[in-house]
Amino acid sequence: MRSLVAAAVGLAAALALxxxxxxxxxxxxxxxxxxxxxxxxxxxK
Known part of the structure; x- marks a missing residue:
């Protein structure tokens, strides 16, 4: 579950950038x- 939250946070940060x-x-x-x-x-030549 933590990995899912971490992936969502990373995706949100990348999208914001x-x-x-x-x-x-x-x-x-x-x-x-x-x-x-x-x-x-x-x-x-």
Whole structure:
């Protein structure tokens, strides 16, 4: 029974954290215009 209560408290805390972060919103900022390299550049031809 204690484990059930602990799981419920943990779930409630996690849900509260998610809702708080959602209410605050994403931080203001801009994305970089430069594309990100996803592979290692090969030898130049």
């Amino acid at each position: 998610v809702l708080t972060l959602t209410a605050i919103g994403a931080p203001a900022g801009e994305t970089s215009p430069e594309p990100l390299l996803t592979t290692v550049p090969g030898p130049k």
